[in-house]
Amino acid sequence: MDKNNQANHLKKEILIKTIKAFLSDDFGENTRLIPFEMRPKGSEVPYRCCIYKEREILRNRIIATLGFPIEGCDERILLSNYAKWAQEREKPDEHTLTVLESACKGCVPNRIFVTDLCQGCVARPCLENCKFGAISIVNGKSQIDSSKCKNCTKCIQVCPYHAIVKIVVPCENACPVDAISKDEQGHARIDFDKCITCGKCVSACPFGAIHEKSQIIDILTKIKQGKKVVALIAPSIAGQLPCNIYQLKTAMLKCGFSDVLEVAQGADVTAKNEAKEFAERMSEGQKIMTTSCCAGYNNLVDKHLNEIAPFRSETKTPMYYIAEICKEKHPDAVTVFVSPCVAKKSEAQKNPNVDYVMNYEELGALFVAHKIELSELEETPYEIESSREGRNFGITGGVAKSVEVADNGKSEIKPHLVNGINKESIRALKNFAKKGECEFGNLIEVMCCEGGCVGGNDCLNNVRTATKAINEFTKDSKPIV
Amino acid sequence: MNKVIVKICMGTTCFVMGASELQELTDIIPEKYGDKVEVVASTCLDFCSSNEESKAPYVMVDYDVISKATVEKVLEAIDGKLKNGQE
Incomplete structure (x- = not known):
């Protein structure tokens, strides 16, 4: 579904209000009041049957924004208690998605x-x-x-x-692996054994009934406690806000982060290692290798497509390398990966070097709550400038291109782009695995989202303008080799 | 006839709340209206401070303020202006 829709607008509004409440002098009470502030007595009832249901659904959305599952929430507990518990929690909840049953329409079956x-x-x-x-x-x-x-x-x-x-049931229709379906009552349920956390159902639901459990309060709490919180910003961020990445660094420092590193720096390591690995595999007689940087794709391979695992690159993701670099430099740091999609939350949970994930919507909401005017900020340089290729990782074709450039003409690379995981591309991948080859190329770049990471479910900008902005920014960056 | 001036707010709040889509207008407007309409991407127009972020993004068409702006709403406002100007 187009990003420009009211369900999406509503979710961002709640994020901003929750963060504003956190920054206020009474987080608990001001959180409890959000549904009443958004739907005051006598106000119009835009979406549901009555104002009480409107407020109840808003309340549930806030619970997810505070990082709790909506499925098990108790109506008798005040939001102020949830706000308190969110600050006391040491680890974020395991599953990253939650279904808001009261908002789920219970669409008629496909x-x-x-x-x-x-x-x-x-x-x-x-x-x-x-x-x-x-x-x-x-x-x-x-x-x-x-x-x-x-x-x-x-x-x-x-x-x-x-x-x-x-x-169609939009969530079921969007899910490439049949992990979401209706239960006996007709409400959507996620089967987490099958779910690859791609976030496609989140974007697809016209009722905004599928929520990410946000980790924003955990992150803000660490900052408030005076911990050294370091942000690792994914390459696709470059086209997401009305500023460049140097102004973005200034803004993040203003919000209390102690340092900001480009994940593109990790992408440079990924590209070089993957180029080496590609050459080795081809010399050993393999005919294809797939990339391994997309968390959605990695979940797909691990849960549903084991047959392609032998052809998937063993090289680690940009997140892995940058988090390692960061923890080596600052062992005491709390690391926050700033992400275009929910899938990276599942990857972070498996990586002890990444403590939290904050998505682009949450980052944008944080700046709004802090009243930071991005375009007016001074620039802050990065200690290490990343390469053009690393900075292009977030757009379709960018990863394959980076491997090609890093290889520097040593191997004969013919890229084939899988631009978006869906039932059709899964069938194609199965077929490549079965035959051990692919008629379209030998380096198969797999991106779960159409357009690449710029098409991630948490992106603020549309794919076209975001891609344009990244191309504009990276054309002057240094080459990887 | 005076040009219609369209200002798209590219402040943080408007951008986060949906102005990213409105950037398309900087291509669409010159294509559709030629030099009858001028479109500028503006820094914060400061409507978000008095009202609420819930009404963002904002666009100005001459002196009219459009809240929760969409590409369609803005084009409609421009058409209205041009029609009035001719009468």
């Missing part, structure tokens, strides 16, 4: 449906083309027997009146 536009024609191509005998003519019009229909959509394609439609 099915093919004949609308009133059916003209009851003589040709009846729907009836003729249905392989499963699911279509019959009732009162002169087509009807589908859902017990026989296999959702093949053939009838939709052949109807001359466009009278047949596919009714």
Whole structure:
């Protein structure tokens, strides 16, 4: 779904208000009041049946923003208590996504449906083309027997009146691995054994019913306690806010971070190691290698696509290298990975060098709450400038290109880009694994989101303008070799 | 006839709340209206301090303020201005 929508707007508004409450002198009480402030007595009821349900749903959204699962939350407990517990928590919750049941519409199940536009024609191509005998003519019009229909959509394609439609459940439709489905009550449930944390359901739900559990309060608490909190900013950030990365560093220092490092610096290590590994694998006779920097893809391989694991690069991710560099330099630092997507939260949980993840929406909300005008800030330099290739990691093709440049003509590299994980690209990857080769290339770059990390579920900017901004910024950066 | 001036607020609040989409206007407007309309991406217009971030992003079309601005809303406002100017 387009980022420009009211559910997304609402989530960001709540983030800003929660952070403002944290920065105020009474976090608990001011958090408790947010639903009443957003829907005061007598105000209009924009989305739900009544003002009480509006407030209750806002309350649930705040619970997720405070980092708690909504599934198990207790209506009797005040938000001020949740706010208190959020500050006392030592580790963020294990699963990163949570379903807001009261906001979930309980969409009608996925099915093919004949609308009133059916003209009851003589040709009846729907009836003729249905392989499963699911279509019959009732009162002169087509009807589908859902017990026989296999959702093949053939009838939709052949109807001359466009009278047949596919009714979709947006979250189920967006999930590439069937990890989200409706329970007996019709509400969405996530199967965390299958979930690859790609965040596609979060972006897809028109009711904003799937939330990330935010770690923002954990991070702000560490800053408030005077800990040395270091931000590691992912390369795709460059096109996300109305400032350059040097002004961004200034802004983050103003918010209390003690240092900011570019993850692109880690990407430079990834690119060089991956180029070496590629050359080795090809000399050993392998015909393909896939990249390994995307957390969504790595989860996919580990949970659903084991057959491609032997072809996946063993090289670590940019997050891994930069966090290692950071902890070597500051062993006492609390590290915060600043991320375009929720998938990186699952990667961070497996990496002891990364303490927290903050996404771009949360970062933007933090600046709004602090009333920081980004475009007016001075620039702060980075101790180490990253390369153009490392800084391009967040756009589709950027990783493959960086390996090519780092290889410097030693190997014959032919990149093939998997630009977005979906059912179709999963089938293609399975096929490459089965054959041990790929007709389109030998270096397969896999990005879970379309457009690359700039298409991540937590990005603020749209893919087109974000990509343009990154290209503009990196054209003057130094080459990797 | 005077030019219609469109100012898109690129302050932090407006950008975070959705002005990123509005950047498209800097391409769309010259294409659609030529030199009849001038579009500028502005630094913070300061509407967010008096009102709330809930109404961001803001765009100004001449002296009219559009809150919760979208590409469609802005184009509609421009069309309205141009039509009035002709009458």
